[in-house]
Amino acid sequence: DAKTTQPNSMESNEEEPVHLPCNHSTISGTDYIHWYRQLPSQGPEYVIHGLTSNVNNRMASLAIAEDRKSSTLILHRATLRDAAVYYCILRDVGGAQKLVFGQGTRLTINP
């Protein structure tokens, strides 16, 4: 499974944008980039995913570098509820459905 690298922790202020980076220099052409987050005392939840183009949904935006070796999860206006551990995961479209989690980034939101 291709590996991702994320900062251990980040901090931001409420109502400000947050940019969470992820490096995946060994990504293959069939790997999708997925983001999940885990709120305190809960199981992980799906946030967003993409292959090559930037993606937007109601929760966040995903910006993917042109060479696909890095990506950034963007929370446009952070709230206290966005405080969580964010995981960047690569998934081969033809592979098993398992998710390979790294350490993730612990995001703290200051009021």
Place this chain on the structure above:
Amino acid sequence: ETGVTQSPTHLIKTRGQQVTLRCSSQSGHNTVSWYQQALGQGPQFIFQYYREEENGRGNFPPRFSGLQFPNYSSELNVNALELDDSALYLCASSTPTSWHYEQYFGPGTRLTVT
């Protein structure tokens, strides 16, 4: 639509004992995956069941076993418990008809082995 549920929420076992954890998948989902999450770590894949058959396994010993039932609910069994088995056990359901295979996680079962 009912989400993924797990039982029990917490339990405490003694080293050497056996434990069974249960998971009910989200309505319409025929695939269940189990993960182990040690404190401060990301979840680690244990195994996956699809239509009552094991469909992939992570790096866990055979004393970790599972079942999936015709209604797609699932059990995780761990024999000969060790102290290192203390963790949060997460169940996730999905369906292969979802092309990006989004997984829906339950809240987990916190197992403490003493």
